[in-house]
Amino acid sequence: MHTALLFPGQGSQYIGMGQELFSSSIVAKRTFEEASEILGYSVSNLCFQGSLAELTRTDYAQPCILTVGIAAFRVLMERMEREPVYLAGHSLGEITALTASGALHFADAIRLVRFRGMLMRDAQKNKAGSMMAIHGLTPQVIEKECLEPEYRGLVVISNLNSSRQTVVSGQVNALTKIKERFIDLGGHVTSLQVGGAFHSPFMKNTAMQLYDELGRIPFHSMRYSVLSNVTALPYPSVTCIPSFLSEQMVERVRWQGCVQFLMERQVYNLIEVGPGSVLSNMLRREKLDACMIQSIDTKENLQKLIKERMPKGTGAVSYARYLKAALCAKNYNIHGETSDYLEEVAGPFRELEQLARAGDVAGGNAKALEALHHILDCKMTPALQRGDILSHIAEEGVVRHV
Structure with missing residues (x-):
């Protein structure tokens, strides 16, 4: 059974994330220490003992989530029976996946996501944009409503997460109005606690700044094939990284397309690597036939994962x-x-x-x-x-x- 590793994005953070790995693995501890040295503050203290409000700030959340993801990846790869065939990450998680693939050095990735987080923090200051998650309506129905003259250019689909969940981004006033329309159509709508219309054309200036920053970073050969959120296909070359990651800021995240790509290639062993189990839970709700879906958020989960894998050749x-x-x-x-x-x-x-x-x-x-x-x-x-x-x-x- 082929394996893919999946890396979560922002929203997966919680106080205590990565603590068991940190306490039980020298490799994980060194990963936290390396990140702390680069950032100038203790990542472990923020993750284990900080306030949730502080950890949720994009400029703190993104480096911390990437650190936990890479720490978990390094611990897993010390023990994993088989090499993954593909890596994929949701939004921020795509940068974690690229780092795990070797395309980005960890130090460069930490600096990049800190910069990305600061850009997204600044984009929220005027609170002109926001996001909503919609359950119970198809993307086609949601797209049709977004293209109505009253909302055209003001509300767009930003995340195609699954057959059950679609996220839209847009101007606050327009979102307030269209929310009632989605409810009338039978949808369940949840307003997300963000102050920016992320993954939409409203982030154009932010995307341009990120592209400039990416142009200053060296990229390296990928050891594993990484799926792009923009295309839902593997990166054809590391030269595409600046354009794909900056486009991700203004384009919809095609996560459902990434999962479909894996299913079409019979990659049925899906392991979430990083804090929480947001992606694992989303996949389980899809009821994918023949799939083994797991997460390694804790030492206990990691040990269970390893125990279930018996060597077949030595x-x-x-x-x-x-x-x-x-x-x-x-x-x-x-x-x-x-x-x-x-x-x-x-x-x-x-x-x-x-x-x-x-x-x-x-x-x-x-x-x-x-x-x-x-x-x-x-x-x-x-x-x-x-x-x-x-x-x-x-x-x-x-x-x-x-």
């Missing part, structure tokens, strides 16, 4: 599969003929060969995986092809041991 056979994958991967680095390049590839190949000869080695699968990723980096393997390679390895039963 030792020399397992390492040989990594070696085969490395040998068969197409080389996209057409200029990689220098002695430095050959040495960079040869070293990891030698390590894989040694592991295959040695058999069971403590931490061997983690070493083999790192060597494979290094070779794929040297070969400039695109994210989609890399995902296919990892998928084939997973099907053959390669595992990762603690």
Whole structure:
């Protein structure tokens, strides 16, 4: 069964998030400490002991949610049996997914989401916009109402979250009027406690500022294929990151489309990585056939997840599969003929060969995986092809041991 990791966005925060991981994992603790050093305040204190009002501020919430998500991801990947084939994140969670994929360094991601959070905080100051969640009406019905002359250009769909939930953004007065219309049509409407019309054309200036900031950040090869909220498809290249993330500020979040993409490719093992279980609960309400939906918000959930996964291949056979994958991967680095390049590839190949000869080695699968990723980096393997390679390895039963 193929696996996708899902990262939640803003709204998933709560006091105490990440505390059990922090207390039980050195990797998680170091992640919090790294974020604190960059931000200049204690992320752990804010997450564990701060006030909810403070933690809900976008300029605090976004770095904290990303920190918890990456801490949980790092802990999970120490123990996870199989590599994920896809990563996806809801709104802010897309940046967490890109960070987990290796496209963004953690330090750059923390600075980016702090900047993004400050932009969104500033966008709320005049309180001219807001958002509403609507249950019980189809997106088609909601879209039709938004296009009525009275609301055209004033209210737009901002989140296609599921078959049961659609979110709209717009001007406060227009939202107040259209809310009554949605109720008359049989919808259940919840006004969201935000002061901005996020994921809508009203965020154009904010999107332009974010695009400029993204232009100053270096991006790197993706180890896993990441789905875009804007297209509901995998990123074709890291060069698309600035445009896709800035467009996300003014375009609707196509989360339902991302889930549909995974279902069409039989990616049925869905694991929410980060605070809370907002995405998991949303997926469970969809009653997706054949899907295994889990979250790892706490140490207990993580241990349960690991316990349910039994190794299917170990030792020399397992390492040989990594070696085969490395040998068969197409080389996209057409200029990689220098002695430095050959040495960079040869070293990891030698390590894989040694592991295959040695058999069971403590931490061997983690070493083999790192060597494979290094070779794929040297070969400039695109994210989609890399995902296919990892998928084939997973099907053959390669595992990762603690």
